[in-house]
Amino acid sequence: MLYDRFYSRGEFQYCTGPTQFPVYNPTTETQESVVKTCSDEDLEAAIASAMAGFEAWSCSSIEERHRVLVNLEEGLAQRATRIADSLAREIGCPVWLGALMQVPMALKGIQFAREGLFELKWTEQIGNGLVERVPVGVIAAITPWNFPLHQIVAKVAPAIAAGCSVVLKPSELAPGAAQLFMEAVHESGLPSGVVNMVWGGPELGEQLVSHPAIQQVSFTGSTAVGKKIMTAAAKQLKRTTLELGGKSAAVVLPDADLDTALPVVLRMSSVNSGQACVSQSRLLVPESLLSEVEAKLTSLVAMWPLGDPLDPATRLGPVANARQHERVTTMVEAALSQGARLLTGGPGRPEGKEKGWFCPITILSDVQPDMEIAQEEVFGPVLVILRYKSEAEAIALANGTKYGLSGAVWAGSPETATSFARNLKTGQVIINGAAQNLATPFGGWGESGVGRENGRFGIEECLSYRSLHGAH
Structure with missing residues (x-):
């Protein structure tokens, strides 16, 4: 299997990067597939797409966002068997676990994001001030290989609900779930540019995090990498959501x-x-x-x-x-x-x-x-x-x-x-x-990270405040 297309401007496009990552089957130790990386130009195209997507999607209605999330949930459910098969071949996850945990967790994540749309107080009057919750902007989402679909959904679904756009960099070690997710995105009715996906390793991730058009970074992975991302984001005062390691x-x-x-x-x-x-x-x-x-x-x-x-x-x-x-x-x-x-x-x-x-x-x-x-x-x-x-x-x-x-x-x-x-x-x-x-806030204390995911709390993570004094 060759994964050689990134997603930008509402369509799959061929990657033009110079590097390929082999993906090995952990049961046989033989090569299962290949991921071709994005070039700098591909990354710039995806970010430009996200910027345009944000301009349109940030003005969308709650009903529009809900409809898209319903479609996305249905699209993933239709691909459940293929997703479980890819998880078994790429990360060694038993098919029973993919069917009973990995995929259902992702579907629940979309469901609770949908419900969170109607739980949030999007505007409130405080004295002479109208306080609005508004989307933060373009979000970089960097996800791991261990629960690839769930972690993608935990970042992308609340961003969609918040009115943000996303540039997703999934793990190159578990590409199957990400590819199937993006196919469901493509069929969901989302406007062009709202969700974009790029392939690459740590270097591309660093470029994505440090790009001036990115307003927020959401990362799940090791504490060591999380610290590097927070340091890089701090140079431009970007917001970060970091779900890191644990020793529970x-x-x-x-x-x-x-x-x-x-x-x-x-x-x-x-x-x-x-x-x-x-x-x-x-x-x-x-x-x-x-x-x-x-x-x-x-x-x-x-x-x-x-x-x-x-x-x-x-x-x-x-x-x-x-x-x-x-x-x-x-x-x-x-x-x-x-x-x-x-x-x-x-x-x-x-x-x-x-x-x-x-x-x-x-x-x-x-x-x-x-x-x-x-x-x-x-x-x-x-x-x-x-x-x-x-x-x-x-x-x-x-x-x-x-x-x-x-x-x-x-x-x-x-x-x-x-x-x-x-x-x-x-x-x-x-x-x-x-x-x-999965409707309650999930995230860590100490070196387990900052910020929260899941349900309305995940949506709130993608919002900022605007106060209009004298407005009603």
Whole structure:
């Protein structure tokens, strides 16, 4: 498959850049496709298109925006099977997960953006002043490979709802979902120039972020890259929305139901091969329950058969690329050398897998809070167990990293869990396995980022204020 067309002025156009990025199938390690990059001229054309698109779309009605989002949602739903197939081939996401999580999350994101249109107070009278919420302008959206469709929707749908235009740079490692998204955009009835897409690597991303026509940058990815983007944006005082890394803790309180909690904790640390910013990769348990927790978790691993992501029976596919496989392996090896105790899994490929970037579900106990694996994002199916003696110690451990994106609390009652959760320095907390609500604001504290996505909160992120004194 050759991805060689960018999207500008309402049509697909051939890329004229000099570079090509190979895309490898993580199961077979063979080349799956090729992405041809945009040239400087292609990028300029896409940005000029977005500038013209903004002039038209910023004056659109709420009803027009709603109609387009309905069409976009329908277009993506029609492509759901093809999207799930591309995710399996390009990033190793099992087809069941693509069908039950990756695509539905994106569809929900559009739904909540549609509903947010009617939840916002677009104008309000304050004394003699009429306060208006107005679109910020042209937004650069840079998205990752791990949840490619969901992250594209989380940035583009609220921008459309806000009346902004977008230049999207999706990950060159997962091009299939982005291509199918843009095909749905093309059929949605959006005016020319409102949504544009370019292909390229970090260099093109830097050009996009620093371009004077870009008023806001929305980025999801690593904290290190997020800091570089914020620095570059600061030179022109651009607004930024940064959804970055995490090292989320799942806290099991002494009265929690382990048989209910532990299967969910294991799922939240292993789903998508642990390649999720909200992955609950740290499990905090009372010292008195440690042995029981270890035994139950170890037995649960059998429920996650590892294999070809195109096989419906596979629960756990490979990690997405060779670089990620090396990182997971290296971090597990370092933890073992520092005294962590291996309960299941281990570094490298599991037995019987000589090809493919497979990492087994790895559970480590006797992990100390200052170990790298307890502090840094692994982005693999690795769960570390830390013990605590008191609630105060549990709070300190949960808050003991530079991140603050997500977390979970398990207790005998919602009241107990909620009381504990209010001590956590993180953007969201899952109480006793509650379903994640994509209408609520999502984003991090600390080095997990700034700004919020989802629902009306994502739309508000794309708006600014204008005060008209003396107007009615």
